[in-house]
Amino acid sequence: MTLLKTNGLNTYYGESHILRDVDINIKTGEMVCLIGRNGVGKTTFLKSLIGLLTPRSGEIIFNGELINRKPPHQRARSGIAYVPQGREIIPYLSVEENLQLGMEALPGGLANHKKIDDLVFELFPVLKKFLPRRGGDLSGGQQQQLAIARALLGKPKLLLLDEPTEGIQPNIVLDIESAVKRIISETGIAVLLVEQHLHFVKQADRYYAMQRGGIVANGPTSELSKAVVEKFLSV
Numbered sequence: 001m002t003l004l005k006t007n008g009l010n011t012y013y014g015e016s017h018i019l020r021d022v023d024i025n026i027k028t029g030e031m032v033c034l035i036g037r038n039g040v041g042k043t044t045f046l047k048s049l050i051g052l053l054t055p056r057s058g059e060i061i062f063n064g065e066l067i068n069r070k071p072p073h074q075r076a077r078s079g080i081a082y083v084p085q086g087r088e089i090i091p092y093l094s095v096e097e098n099l100q101l102g103m104e105a106l107p108g109g110l111a112n113h114k115k116i117d118d119l120v121f122e123l124f125p126v127l128k129k130f131l132p133r134r135g136g137d138l139s140g141g142q143q144q145q146l147a148i149a150r151a152l153l154g155k156p157k158l159l160l161l162d163e164p165t166e167g168i169q170p171n172i173v174l175d176i177e178s179a180v181k182r183i184i185s186e187t188g189i190a191v192l193l194v195e196q197h198l199h200f201v202k203q204a205d206r207y208y209a210m211q212r213g214g215i216v217a218n219g220p221t222s223e224l225s226k227a228v229v230e231k232f233l234s235v
């Protein structure tokens with residue numbers, strides 16, 4: 001079943017035309033990767049999906065519903081979770097409090113949901129160990145794990161990950177990669193990943209390649225050629 005579909009999405013910053021007629025689709029349970037060099041519009045696209053930016057034209061259909069005009073909190077409640085580039089956990093709150101914030105997206109909000117799902121501790125055991133610690137005192141890789149766990153606690157249907165391995169030690173990159181695979185197999189949600197590490201990109205079922213705000217190539221990641229990789233990945 002198609003979970004997310006965009007039709008001819010165009011997004012601007014003021015007069016700068018960034019996204020150009022972007023059409024993508026993602027099915028339930030699918031892992032899709034968006035690749036492209038620095039500044040082509042990948043983050044702009046994710047922000048348009050979650051409602052932090054308003055496209056000037058085009059449609060976003062999520063779970064059969066047109067969501068273009070919905071504010072970000074309603075999109076979150078309808079099942080889109082977003083882990084921003086740079087993570088944005090709250091440094092002065094504890095790991096536990098940061099995780100609880102993720103449950104605000106659930107029906108009735110945090111008031112009705114206090115217990116943290118054990119799945120996040122199975123995926124990221126380090127978070128259990130550091131529950132009382134301040135989020136800001138975690139390493140970059142641990143903060144990324146916290147940000148993904150927090151997004152997951154809202155029980156999304158679609159998880160948007162913006163360069164989750166950027167600036168992270170290689171051993172934790174592999175931990176994050178396997179956690180994302182496990183999230184998909186255990187929860188059946190879909191993931192849209194923006195990523196530069198080829199190994200991680202290849203875990204996805206399909207890719208879309210973006211250039212100057214438009215989609216210029218797409219297909220199964222098993223068919224990602226060396227030429228495409230060199231053209232669209234920075235590493």
Ligand SMILES: Nc1ncnc2c1ncn2[C@@H]1O[C@H](COP(=O)(O)OP(=O)(O)OP(=O)(O)O)[C@@H](O)[C@H]1O
Pocket residue numbers: 013016018036037038039040041042043044045085
């Ligand atoms: N707040 C903003 N105001 C104006 N222009 C912006 C703003 N944010 C981004 N841009 C511009 O929009 C274009 C797309 O930026 P975007 O952040 O979406 O790229 P990206 O593909 O995510 O890049 P990166 O790989 O560096 O994260 C860039 O040219 C950027 O300079």
Ligand SMILES: [Mg+2]
Pocket residue numbers: 042043044085162
């Ligand atoms: Mg970006």
